[in-house]
Amino acid sequence: MLPLDSPSTKYPVSVRMNDVTKGQARAPGPTVNDILRSDTFPPPSPLIASEYQFLGDSDLDPKRYTDPNFAAQEFSKMWSQTWQWACREEHLEDAGDRYVYDIGPYSVIISKDANGDISAFRNSCTHRGTRLVAAEGSGFGNGFTCPFHGWSWHLDGSLEQLPARWDFPHVCSEQHSLIKVACELWGGFVFINLNAEATPLSEQLEVMTEHFKHFPLDHRRIKVHVQKRLPANWKAAQEAFLEAYHNVETHNSPNGANAQYDIFGRFVTRFIHNTGTYSPESLEDYPGNRWRDPVLTESEILARTPGEPRELAANETAREVAAAQTRARLAESLGASQQHISDSEALDSIEYHLFPNMFFFPGINIPMVYRFRPDGDNVDACLFDLLIMEPWPKDKAKPFPPEPVFLDVDQSYTEVPELGWLGRVYDEDTGNLALQQQGLKAAGKGLTLGNYQEARIRRIHQTLDAFLSA
Numbered sequence: 001m002l003p004l005d006s007p008s009t010k011y012p013v014s015v016r017m018n019d020v021t022k023g024q025a026r027a028p029g030p031t032v033n034d035i036l037r038s039d040t041f042p043p044p045s046p047l048i049a050s051e052y053q054f055l056g057d058s059d060l061d062p063k064r065y066t067d068p069n070f071a072a073q074e075f076s077k078m079w080s081q082t083w084q085w086a087c088r089e090e091h092l093e094d095a096g097d098r099y100v101y102d103i104g105p106y107s108v109i110i111s112k113d114a115n116g117d118i119s120a121f122r123n124s125c126t127h128r129g130t131r132l133v134a135a136e137g138s139g140f141g142n143g144f145t146c147p148f149h150g151w152s153w154h155l156d157g158s159l160e161q162l163p164a165r166w167d168f169p170h171v172c173s174e175q176h177s178l179i180k181v182a183c184e185l186w187g188g189f190v191f192i193n194l195n196a197e198a199t200p201l202s203e204q205l206e207v208m209t210e211h212f213k214h215f216p217l218d219h220r221r222i223k224v225h226v227q228k229r230l231p232a233n234w235k236a237a238q239e240a241f242l243e244a245y246h247n248v249e250t251h252n253s254p255n256g257a258n259a260q261y262d263i264f265g266r267f268v269t270r271f272i273h274n275t276g277t278y279s280p281e282s283l284e285d286y287p288g289n290r291w292r293d294p295v296l297t298e299s300e301i302l303a304r305t306p307g308e309p310r311e312l313a314a315n316e317t318a319r320e321v322a323a324a325q326t327r328a329r330l331a332e333s334l335g336a337s338q339q340h341i342s343d344s345e346a347l348d349s350i351e352y353h354l355f356p357n358m359f360f361f362p363g364i365n366i367p368m369v370y371r372f373r374p375d376g377d378n379v380d381a382c383l384f385d386l387l388i389m390e391p392w393p394k395d396k397a398k399p400f401p402p403e404p405v406f407l408d409v410d411q412s413y414t415e416v417p418e419l420g421w422l423g424r425v426y427d428e429d430t431g432n433l434a435l436q437q438q439g440l441k442a443a444g445k446g447l448t449l450g451n452y453q454e455a456r457i458r459r460i461h462q463t464l465d466a467f468l469s470a
């Protein structure tokens, strides 16, 4: 674990690769922690917290991404045993509202009954197994009826009736009600676990239970939902979003070298990546810098930060002005002062990853939620749900969530106008995936990871291994 108050490695001190303990080397320049501690509106305690541990440096077997047998093990030993969010509470406003969530071969119905209780069931008939609700996504009904022989169930999953009852004296409500799946609510999300005897969701959430008391996701609503099929294994696809190391080559962006990576436990990792400040990679004598930029003025930094560019006075910084602009915009949309929002929450890319496949960004300018799932049993493809979660007034009813906009492999994120400039960025992020999936099959060696910037990837593989060997 890093000491919280370690002095920053001030630019231009170079990293001496041979005299640091493995995993302790850092990019030159101010750390995220330095920047947050000097902010005008200081961060809440979760953003000051910093934990890292060296997790090893051995290569990863590429078959983990390409072997159908490995994927089959993931389904039987991990996906069937782990908590995953399936939908939002807003999908289940009234009795009879339901949502179907598919994960590989498994399918779950989440249903709200007349008492207002939310329950989850396997989407499978207890007669001869037929899938009960065909389509994934939201729907409504007064109960469930199997399209094959017409058995039916109440909204709480209890058996209602079956045709030719005389032939089934051995059928009873205890044995033939819909098969329950564990279900819990957190942050406005409905989580399910196919293992009905699963340990509570809070064990998987680890520090997120405490940290997100500062970032109430239940006071947000889905503004945009895009679902895209990506041409890579679900792990490779999500790993493209777990590090900022790719920013230079993939995004042609001099940004991300000083991102902070946290390993909080078995299930939760995080990165914090500052905006509204300079990145050491943009400086002209940064090792390997391709831009040869001069040091930017604060006005130039503001122009590269989402918000309203303007000339800054000598005593103003881009970061404090951009954060103030963000607070003002949010205050206007929510109709309430937002002076409690720190500069970091206003501006930074703060990305929590929850094993196995979920990302939560509690920031205001960068307010995303991601989910990566296998695309059926196709080991070479996955489904990427991208949600933009807009802060919403606490006392105002949330609108019903928008239907996802579906993009197939060959479609561009720029086809979704609501994404604005982000469309191009997501195209860049996902543009390498087909080549990576092909290259993994042609690989003559294992995958090599950075000790710090790619430690979150290794954490996920280690936790996955723990499930597979259980």
Ligand code: FES
Residues within 6 Å of the ligand: 125, 126, 127, 128, 129, 130, 146, 147, 148, 149, 150, 151
């Ligand atoms: S398979 Fe569902 S009623 Fe027969």
Ligand SMILES: [Fe+2]
Residues within 6 Å of the ligand: 240, 241, 246, 247, 250, 251, 429
């Ligand atoms: Fe990226």
